[in-house]
Amino acid sequence: MRYIDTGSRDPKQALGTWLKKAVVDDSSVVELRWQSGYFGAEILRYFEPVMAKISSHRGIIRVLVGSNDGVTRRADIEALLTASGSPRPGAEVGVVFFSNGYFHPKTVHVLRKDGSATAYVGSANLTRAGAIQNIEAGIILDTRAGDSGAILDKVKAAIDWWFSSRRPGLHFVATAADLVPLVNAGILDVPQPPRTRPVRGLARSRSSLLEPLTTLPTASASLRVKPVNASVPAGTSTPIRWTKKLSASDAQRKTTGNQRGSITLVQAGAAIDRKTFFRNVLFGGATWVRGATATGKPLETASIIFDVVIPRYRPRKMTLYVTHALNRESSQSNYTTLLHLGPLAQVFSAQDMTGRELNIERRADGTLGLTIT
Numbered sequence: 388m389r390y391i392d393t394g395s396r397d398p399k400q401a402l403g404t405w406l407k408k409a410v411v412d413d414s415s416v417v418e419l420r421w422q423s424g425y426f427g428a429e430i431l432r433y434f435e436p437v438m439a440k441i442s443s444h445r446g447i448i449r450v451l452v453g454s455n456d457g458v459t460r461r462a463d464i465e466a467l468l469t470a471s472g473s474p475r476p477g478a479e480v481g482v483v484f485f486s487n488g489y490f491h492p493k494t495v496h497v498l499r500k501d502g503s504a505t506a507y508v509g510s511a512n513l514t515r516a517g518a519i520q521n522i523e524a525g526i527i528l529d530t531r532a533g534d535s536g537a538i539l540d541k542v543k544a545a546i547d548w549w550f551s552s553r554r555p556g557l558h559f560v561a562t563a564a565d566l567v568p569l570v571n572a573g574i575l576d577v578p579q580p581p582r583t584r585p586v587r588g589l590a591r592s593r594s595s596l597l598e599p600l601t602t603l604p605t606a607s608a609s610l611r612v613k614p615v616n617a618s619v620p621a622g623t624s625t626p627i628r629w630t631k632k633l634s635a636s637d638a639q640r641k642t643t644g645n646q647r648g649s650i651t652l653v654q655a656g657a658a659i660d661r662k663t664f665f666r667n668v669l670f671g672g673a674t675w676v677r678g679a680t681a682t683g684k685p686l687e688t689a690s691i692i693f694d695v696v697i698p699r700y701r702p703r704k705m706t707l708y709v710t711h712a713l714n715r716e717s718s719q720s721n722y723t724t725l726l727h728l729g730p731l732a733q734v735f736s737a738q739d740m741t742g743r744e745l746n747i748e749r750r751a752d753g754t755l756g757l758t759i760t
Contacts, residue, residue, distance in 0.1 A: 388534050391509070392524040402511040403518035405527060406433040409497055409505050417441065418498035420546045422451035423513035424491040428463035428729055429706055430513045432690060435470050439676045442472030447498075449479045449546050451557075452513075453490035454569075457577030461566045462648050462732040464575065466708055469688060472678055474561035479550050482558045484574045490556070493517070493525075496543045504539045505529040567645050576732070627669055627749045631655040633759075638740040639732070648732065649725040650745065652709075665724040666711040669749055675711070684714040693747075693757040697734060705730050707757075 391400040398404055410416060416437050431438075441448055448471045452459060464482065471478045483490040495507040509525015511517035528534040528542070549557055558569055569575045631637075631653065639646040654661045659668075666675070666687070673689035680686045688710050695705045708727040716723045726747075728735060746758045 388532070389527040389529075390524070391527060394522050394524070398519075401519050402507060402509070402523060402525065403433065405507060406495070406518065409507075410434060410437050410495075413437075413497070413499065414440075415500040416497055417444070417500050418447040419496075420447070420449045420543055421495040421513060422453075422492050422546050422549075423517075424453040424455060424489060424493060425512040425514050425517070426452040426459060426463060426467070427514040428460075428466040428708070429515045430518055431466060431470050432706075433518070435676050435688070435690070438470045438472065439678050442475065442478065442678060445475065445477050447477045448472070449550055451481045451483055451490075451492075451546060451549055454482050454484045454574055455489040455491075457484065457573045457575060459575055460730075460732060461570050461575045462727065462729045464560060464566055465563050465648055466727065466729060468560065468562065469678065469686070469708070469710065475679070478561075480560050481549055482560055482569060482574065483549075483556050484558065484569075485556045492545075494542055494545070496539070496546065498543070503530045504536070504543070505531070506539050506542045508542060563648065564645060576736075626751050629655070629657060629659075629664075629669060629747050631745050633740050633743050633745050635741045637745075638743075639728070639735050640739055640741050647725075649710075649727045651722040652724040652726055653722045661721070662713065662716055662723050665709070669747065670709055670755075672749075672753055673709070680712050680714065682714070684712060686710060686712045691755060693755050695731070696756070696758045697731075698759065699738065700734060705757075707731065 391402070391405065393400045410419070410433055419434070419437060419441060438448055450467065450471065452464065452467070459482065464480070468480060471480060473480055493507075493509055493511055493513070495513075496504065497506065498504050506528045507525055508528070509523060511521065511523035511525060517523060528539055530536050530539060558565075558574065560566060560569070566575060629652075631650075632655070633650070635641055636647060637650045639648070652661070652665045670689055670691060673691050675687040675689045678686045678688060688708055690706055691709055692704055692706050694702065696702045707729050709724060710727065711724045713723055740759060744760045746756075746760070748756045748758075750756065
């Protein structure tokens with residue numbers, strides 16, 4: 388048993404450091420369970436490669452996410468469903484919401500191929516701030532270090548209990564369509580109240596904790612897919628720019644049917660092959676993780692950092708997900724690649740982007756910019 392506490396601002400004490408060692412860097416993980424009062428899709432950078440591997444073997448992934456006051460974002464849950472390979476046997480995701488209380492546990496349980504297990508039990512939510520930034524404390528348990536297997540089984544069983552029957556406050560989700568009634572009921576996507584400004588001098592100390600996410604790979608070497616059939620080699624010094632006028636569907640303003648939560652990346656009048664340009668050229672230098680669509684077709688996902696510039700918002704860096712699936716073309720769609728809104732969803736909800744121009748540029752240094760004018 389080991390106690391960790393980031394009050395010292397030592398990065399070795401951060402939950403993110405343990406996640407990198409116990410999840411990202413451990414190729415023997417065969418089952419994954421966690422529960423968190425608050426959740427942000429940016430934390431999936433610690434889990435995506437392992438989830439993809441577990442999904443390929445139809446292994447168990449069980450996840451519980453709280454949506455306290457309804458503030459959890461629909462787009463973040465969509466990203467979680469994609470990462471877990473849901474819907475499929477063994478992948479179970481639940482959103483927990485109570486009108487008179489909070490869902491607040493924070494535990495992670497990892498089962499390895501040799502039957503050993505490790506777990507985190509503590510105060511840190513599975514958010515970027517919880518993993519690498521906030522002052523948090525917790526206990527690390529590991530049967531390899533002599534900790535009780537019975538106690539670790541209790542950590543696992545506490546998560547499994549929720550999925551053994553329909554529990555009050557629990558909402559099972561497997562597809563994006565399952566999220567629509569939760570949004571309508573105020574269980575997801577409820578706007579957060581404005582934050583008060585921190586006292587000057589205190590906020591500065593938050594940056595003193597090193598951030599594992601800044602160097603964390605988005606996929607293990609075994610899951611990397613090299614760009615193929617690219618008309619412009621990945622890593623080229625030639626800048627590339629793609630432009631599209633946003634449709635009502637892109638702007639999440641459809642008058643009928645469910646909003647997609649993403650932007651279709653299409654030809655848009657450019658002299659490109661829409662089936663290969665985005666996957667192999669514009670985002671060819673990204674690391675793509677193999678997975679499967681809801682119908683079992685091959686799907687690849689990349690986590691990409693953009694410099695985002697949008698009217699009425701200050702410029703900022705954002706991590707957005709891009710998915711690529713060739714079956715979308717064969718199913719009579721005119722696209723194979725989607726840019727998922729993720730943290731941009733709230734921006735699109737606040738102002739109508741219909742008819743505005745979206746520009747995505749890969750610069751000479753390989754960085755990517757996203758601008759809406």
